Amino acid sequence: MRPFDQPVVEAGRVGGELPSSGSGGRLRAFAPLRRLTADTDLLLNGLCVLFAVGFIALAVRSAAMSGAFISTDSLFMTAVCLMLAGVFMVSPALMLWERGLLKMPSFAIPEGEALIDEGPIHFEGSMRLFLNVLGGLLVLTVIEVALAYFQVPLYIMLTILIGLSLIKAALIVAYFMHLRFERMSLVLTLIPILVVCICLLFIFFPDSTRSLNLRTTRAGAVATPEAR
Amino acid sequence: MSTEAHAVDQSTLAADWGGGTFPYHVGHKKLGMWLFIVSDAMTFSALLIGYSYVRASSDEWPAPFHFYPSVVFSTVMTLCLLASSFTMVMAVGASARRDKRAARRWIMLTMLGGLTFLVLHLYEWYHLIHDYGLKPFSLPAEWAREWPNAPPLFGACFFTITGLHMFHVLTGVIYLGWIAFKIRRVRHEDVEVSGLYWHFVDLVWMFVFPLIYLMSVYAE
Structure with missing residues (x-):
């Protein structure tokens, strides 16, 4: 028996420790399969790579098949496919990095201002750091308000805003909500799902611009191929 | 649950991703608040994207916000929320130092910022409803003349999005009041979790403010 105070969970090794007494004879036939499933990490990450390759193929296909690449539909489809491929590549890349096969820039917090003032309960970040962040936020707000009074096209203004x-x-998320000082696993759990869900909502936008063009009764409507 | 060891450890990611007893290294309350924040962020992004959809598919959209009072007020409201976020960070920092009195003072300042925001925003609503006659599903006659092709949905978008955000601010002020009242009994994590909620309210306004107000500034 393993003492309780030792960490028992070792990712990827659980499958190999199945009790095989009693049914050993029957299981021997599946030995190659069991060897494969023993390394669950490898199997699941392989699936992820497959998905990623599939999405890259979809992206290439949608870019190649669309007549005009610079159109809302085609750009959107390509971007969504590439983004999903990227999401599926995160876990395999992490595994490769874990096994020392891939050199990646370190995620660890660089030494510097952030670690100067550590309170008794590991509260990273000094008052000066937070004042700097606040100052940056205020400056950005003032820039936004000033920008609203420049005569720029609406779409450019929207993009900049x-x-x-x-x-x-x-x-705010990194410093005020302290996410920069949290464990990487928390960041990787929270942020990607949010980004993916919000990006999926953008699926409606090609529709909204098209419904504007479909309305031929409005003043100065442009006859586009879709607006027959 | 100290994290300072991992902060300096260069091989942190492998250990971080390995699971273990505390896979996220935060308490259950904090994790719960983070999950709530993510789902609430999805609610707000759905609303903002719905508003953008309506606006993008319309021929015209009212741009009624004059520099005074609307833009000045909303900018001051933004500054209030940002400043209150800063005081909330200071409150969490004081709580981490076990300085309960300072934590309570900073939380009170945060609530003051939130209340200022609420008062200014309610005045802004009053101004739009009373002085202009803005209704959820119809435009004021004056606006309908100036933007004849605009759909009547300006009020619906404005009141839904800013109303839901105002409700969040009100909830946050009550929540912080409860934490400040109970500051001697609550643990540090509770203060931290209430801070997360407050920063989220601030974060949402960072998108509501440009999309609702700055995109509809009256061209004088």
Whole structure:
């Protein structure tokens, strides 16, 4: 028996420790299969790679098959496929890195300002750091408000505003919500699902611009191929 | 549940991804709050994307916000929320130092920021409803003349999104009030979790403010 205070969970090794007494004769026939399933990590990550390859193939196909590549539909499909492929590649890449087969930039927090002032309960971040973050957020807000009074096309303004807002959101999540100082596994659990779900909502946008073009009664409607 | 060891350890990722007894190294309350925040973020992004959908498929959209009072007020509201986020970080920091009195003071300041936001926003609603006559499913006559092709959904989008956000701010103020009231009894994690909620309210406003207000500034 293993003492309880030792960590028992070893990812990927659980399958190999199945009790085989009593049914050993029957299981011997499946030995190659069992060897494969013993390394669950490898199997599941292989599946992930398969999915990723499939999505890359879909992306290439949608880019190649669309007549005009620079159109909302085609760009959207390609981007979604590539993003899903990227999501599926995260876990295999992590496994490769874990087994020392892939060199990656370290995720660990660099030494610096963030670690100067550590309180008794490991509260990373000094008042100066948070004041700097606050200052950055205020400056970005002022830039946004000033931008609203420049005469720029609406779509360019929207892009810049959303870009600045994403920077602000990242600052708040990383420093105020302390996610930068949390375990990497928490970050990798929370952020990708949110990003994927929000990106899937964008699936409606090609439809909204098309419904605008379909309405031929409006003043100055442009006759597009879809708006017959 | 110290994390300082892993923060400096260069081979942290392998250990982080290995599972173990505490796969995320946070308490269950904090994990629960994070999951709530993710799902609530999906609610707000669905609303904002629905609003963008309606706007993108319309010929015209009202841009009624004058510099004074709407833009000035909403900018000041943004600054209030950002400042209150900062004071909330300070509260969590004080709580981590076991300095309960300072933590309570900082939380009170945070609540003050939230209340200022609420008062300014309610005044803004009053201004739109009373002075302009904005209704959820019809535009004021003055706006309908100025933007004749606009659909009547401006009020629905505005009131739903800012109303839900205001409700979150109100909930947050009550939540923080409860934490400040019970500060001697609650644990550090409770303060931290309430801080996470408050920062999330701030985070949502960072998207509501440009999309609702700055995209509809009146071209004078």
